[in-house]
Amino acid sequence: MRxxxxxxxxxxxxxxxxxxxxxxxxxxxxxQAFKIPTGSMEENLLIGDHLLVNKFVFxxxxxxLERTLLPIGIVRRHDVVVFKYPEEPDRDxxxxxxxxxxxxxxxxxxxxxxxxxxxxxxxAHYLQPAAIPSEFREVTSFDVKDRYGPVTVPAxxxxxxxxxxxNSQDSRYWGFLPxxxxxxxxxxxxxxxxxxxxxxxxxxxxxxxxxxxxxxVHFFTRTRWDRMSHQIR
Numbered sequence: 607m608r609x610x611x612x613x614x615x616x617x618x619x620x621x622x623x624x625x626x627x628x629x630x631x632x633x634x635x636x637x638q639a640f641k642i643p644t645g646s647m648e649e650n651l652l653i654g655d656h657l658l659v660n661k662f663v664f665x666x667x668x669x670x671l672e673r674t675l676l677p678i679g680i681v682r683r684h685d686v687v688v689f690k691y692p693e694e695p696d697r698d699x700x701x702x703x704x705x706x707x708x709x710x711x712x713x714x715x716x717x718x719x720x721x722x723x724x725x726x727x728x729x730a731h732y733l734q735p736a737a738i739p740s741e742f743r744e745v746t747s748f749d750v751k752d753r754y755g756p757v758t759v760p761a762x763x764x765x766x767x768x769x770x771x772x773n774s775q776d777s778r779y780w781g782f783l784p785x786x787x788x789x790x791x792x793x794x795x796x797x798x799x800x801x802x803x804x805x806x807x808x809x810x811x812x813x814x815x816x817x818x819x820x821x822x823v824h825f826f827t828r829t830r831w832d833r834m835s836h837q838i839r
Contacts, residue, residue, distance in 0.1 A: 636660075636662045639658060640656070640658075646776070648773075650729050651838070654798055655798045657838065659791065660790050663679035663790065681706075684703065685703045686791065687790065687792065689789055702768070704777075707759050714753060719756075730769055731771065750779065751772050751778070764785070765782060793838060794836065795836040796834070799828055799829055
């Protein structure tokens with residue numbers, strides 16, 4: 607009986623260890639949870655949307671064997687990606703890939719042009735309409751929201767923009783995104799919560815506890831149920 611008990615305990619212990627290792631592996635290499643903190647991707651992604659990010663698809667292999675067995679996915683135009691912010695690598699940003707390596711990107715009257723061709727962007731959102739076309743007015747100021755470039759995207763780098771074009775810190779302001787900074791592609795919204803005004807009034811540990819309490823109290827009324835399991839495109 608004693609041997610049986612030892613064996614059972616050992617099996618439970620091994621199962622727990624394996625589960626922890628798998629959880630750490632999945633968290634490190636496969637998926638990452640990400641919360642939308644700003645409105646730069648509205649109206650497609652809202653503040654309070656909680657996403658799952660596929661890190662495996664773009665994860666670089668450490669060796670030639672890994673790159674052969676687990677080839678890195680191709681970053682495509684329109685992919686919504688999470689990446690390390692080039693100016694502060696400890697922070698994660700989320701934007702949409704617009705310009706690919708070697709392409710020329712230009713913004714004219716808020717319209718994006720790739721290699722001189724207008725880009726179809728049904729996802730783009732604007733807080734203000736474009737001004738009168740530049741050929742009918744004198745340009746008296748420079749605003750990258752309306753006019754940018756043309757610039758050529760360097761090798762192994764990308765030009766990314768937020769869907770909310772008038773309210774997004776993106777490649778128009780801080781430059782190109784290196785390929786190695788991309789952490790993964792956004793996949794699906796697993797939860798969406800609309801925070802109340804009281805959740806933004808204070809900072810620090812107290813505000814965190816207050817925020818958790820608010821979620822507990824308002825979980826059912828403020829959860830955006832219609833956004834659950836929404837695939838990101």
